[in-house]
Amino acid sequence: MFNKETEYALRSMVYIQAQNLKGRKPGVDEIARATEAPRHFTAKILHRLVRGGFLLSAKGKGGGFHIDQEKPSVNIYDVVTAVEGQKIFSGCVFGLKNCSNESPCPLHNRYKSIRESLGELLSNETILSLAQKYQAYQ
Amino acid sequence: MFNKETEYALRSMVYIQAQNLKGRKPGVDEIARATEAPRHFTAKILHRLVRGGFLLSAKGKGGGFHIDQEKPSVNIYDVVTAVEGQKIFSGCVFGLKNCSNESPCPLHNRYKSIRESLGELLSNETILSLAQKYQAYQ
DNA sequence: TTAATAAATGACAAAAAGGTCATTTAATAA
DNA sequence: TTATTAAATGACCTTTTTGTCATTTATTAA
Secondary structure, X not given: OOOHHHHHHHHHHHHHHHHHHOOOOOOHHHHHHHXXXXXXXXXXXXXXXXXXXXXXXXXXXXXXXXXXXXXXXXXXXXXXXXXXXXXXXXXXXXXXXXXXXXXXXXXXXXXXXXXXXXXXXXXXXXXXXXXXXXXXXX | OOOHHHHHHHHHXXXXXXXXXXXXXXXXXXXXXXXXXXXXXXXXXXXXXXXXXXXXXXXXXXXXXXXXXXXXXXXXXXXXXXXXXXXXXXXXXXXXXOOOOOOOOOOHHHHHHHHHHHHHHXXXXXXXXXXXXXXXXX
């Protein structure tokens, strides 16, 4: 479905949020281990998420990653599009550039409704709601 | 959605089928032009489809590609899985290896139903049914 | 004020996807 | 039976994605 970077980003953020709920700020090592993702690639992705405003980080002893609990939790759709763009939510099944409501391919309308369901599902779920459900991927 | 190879494969097959309906057997050059796909990459993909039993080919003058009109037309789902595997129809949103009906991730069930809709859509449509609707992508 | 800790940074490398090309093989028609 | 046509084949190249690593910067606590 999504590319590796997106998958790791989502797993990391949910893990960080779950740990934050427990008053903890996990570091890269812990996050990579807990999410079963490559250590250094995870570090790179976390850094991108920090620059993108999705995460906060603290250097030095006691440091690690955390999420601003003041702001409303970001939804999954927004994380996905920030990491890998809109392609998944807008492309034609056949990759036709001019496929649209105006000149639809034979699958356009039915595929569109499926895509919209996916978009809704991902928009209605946030990193926080997932963290609360999933409880740190034990 | 799908990778380039799958997109080109689908476009090529629908084009070939549409031309076959008119009694024609298009060659690589014509197919690549008509589907706006790279010439040599298209040749490679067509050859794979021939080896996979999805297409027939004829060498020499008057040659080109065609589809066995005796056999029932193959559905889109089968073309996609033959070209790029089941990943799209089976993977977890978060890329979790052990996500399943037995130990579902928080999005498993709702995502599953969307995936199943997609699978049905693609299973109910064949290269022939699309060719009849689309008429050669003019 | 220094030792320890942990993220930031940027260069690099491996693997996969996407794409090109030259040559060979096979078929057909003149 | 040869010239022409068109697919088959396999080597190669480019770009993108995925992943690694060494070094630097910042923070904290002793």
